[in-house]
Amino acid sequence: MTTEPALALEHCRPLRGSEHLLDLARASALLGCLPGWRIAEAGVLQKDFTFASYAATLLFVNTVAGLAEREDHHPDLEVGYGRVKVSYSTHDVGGLSRNDFICAAKIEALAAI
Template identity: 40%
Template sequence: MSDLANQTCEACRADAPRLSDAEIAELRPEAPEWELLEVDGERRLRRVFKFKNFAQALAFTQRVGDLAEAADHHPALLTEWGKVTVDWWTHKIGGLHRNDFIMAAKTDQVYQ
């Protein structure tokens, strides 16, 4: 299990710096199944989680939603039959913050 999953998100200000390429490279091994991508000019972490049916996908979506509410850090969630796509990024800064890697690790933990 990732050490990040045991960490807590910090309150993020609009002027907080985005992660540098070096910081992202350092954190990537802690979220190995997450894809790094860019959407509308903003870097994000994305992972697609597979399930046997819609009910399991929906239950997972709810657990991730509860996790997000508790941390006051919210992802984009796409729930479909047999899969859930989760994108983490920090809206306030338009890119990636350490919080996104923490939440990715926590999401992995919920999936296990």
């Protein structure tokens, strides 16, 4: 079984095509490695983060943006005062891929620091 730390050590790779689309069983198994994350109705991996200040919120957003650039896999971010919703989906495969879970695990590792 894959664990969150193991996922966080992987790197995203370019994926195109539905053969990289995770089925519900595999996505659910990977979801078990990510506390607080959920698969939303639209088949999007999401988590809400809260922060004590706007500055802390922006620091998190900028850190996630740097991670996204490094991995070349970018989430949708909804930002407000003291809150950020992170949403992952791989458009090139038409839903969830392993890359989504890798990046979520990397964010979890950052949030634990």
